Amino acid sequence: MATFQLKCPDIPVKLPDGLSEERLLAFSPFNNWLKTLNHSLSLQRSSAAHPFHSDPYALRSITIQSFDLFGAQQQQQRLGFLKLVAEVSNGAGEKLPGSVFLRGPSVAMLVMLIPDDVAPSPVGQHREGEEDRYVVLTVQPRIPAASLAFVELPAGMVDDDGSFAGAAAREIREELGLEIPAAELRCLSDMAAEGMVADDKNGGSGDGDDEGLPAAMYPSAGGCDEHIPIYMHERRVPRAQLAEWTGKLTGLRDDGEKITLKLVRMRDLWREGGRDAKCLAALALWEGLRREGKL
Structure with missing residues (x-):
């Protein structure tokens, strides 16, 4: 050595x-x-x-x-x-x-689909019985988790020379077949961090803000450096397309990916994605920002 x-x-x-x-x-x-x-x-x-x-x-x-x-x-x-x-x-x-x-950073994407015949809700307001908001999840083998059908938010690693937003847009294109310009993505992690003000009075309290940690979710800080900023995109689509997407086989065959899409109602996301830390974090950020009228 x-x-x-x-x-x-x-x-x-x-x-x-x-x-x-x-x-x-x-x-x-x-x-x-x-x-x-x-x-x-x-x-x-x-x-x-x-x-x-x-x-x-x-x-x-x-x-x-x-x-x-x-x-x-x-x-x-x-x-x-x-x-x-x-x-x-x-x-x-x-x-x-x-x-x-x-292993370095990754990105996760909360992609929400709404039928185009549903009236939009005012920003910052909840609409009772919001049944027609769907989230796209992926089902794929995750050998480290001993699973051949792990349900999670779409996600991917960030290349050394790539931006977080660009990586998120690329993953959406590769895994979901959606072309979304990076500029149209909104970073929930950054939006949440904007409401946090570092305490400068004590010259550094030793919390994450003082330490310059990125605005991102750390799924396993006790053993891994991976941090995941969470992006969102909301799109209106024809109602018939929602049915077509359920069970659609996607993925990068050259990289050994075998991915199936799964559409779930937003109200069921906490249960359907309950094993995925990215999914639960995305839901918490989205709901928190909605409560504050930022979404």
Whole structure:
């Protein structure tokens, strides 16, 4: 196992066989995680109100345990997933859990379809008996969840050179067959974050706003860096088209995807998508923003 030193701060990094320093440092999820962690650690010293101010924690070392490469052609393969252990401890020798799975950000899409013969509801107002709002879910194999038919919101990973909105528009096109310009998507996560004001009076309280975390949902913050901003799109379609879409087979066959669409009523989304954290988060954001009159 090879070792090299990161600079500013000086941290030893151990590498497994087959992973070079250059490839690791070109992996944006690693760089983003390290930058954000170092910023969060710096808040301990800069604010006397920080709970760890008297005995701050520090990053002592990083051990890369394993990695996965993406891409069929060996010469075009790129780093995809990374498993590491970060040693973070304070002066008293107390350690924080540091097992980390790095995969980078994803996007999720709440796509709502309404028959075009239904009268629109005023912005910010609920219409009793709103029965004709449907949400598009996908049903597909998810081997990590030991499932061949996992029900979830459409979602996808973000490429290093892509925007979140652009990635969301691409996933909608690939999984749902809908052409939606990125500019027509609305980010529920950003809209919710607009109502949160960071507390600047104490110079950094150590919460997510002070730490510069993205406005996104973290499905498993205890072990993974993945964060998912949630976008929405609402479209009016002919009523007959809703029936045609149910059970439609879609997906990227070259990538091994086998996706079936499932349309559910908005009122049933909490139950139909109850296993999917993205789905429950999207529903909570949508309902909260509606209550505040922002949708």
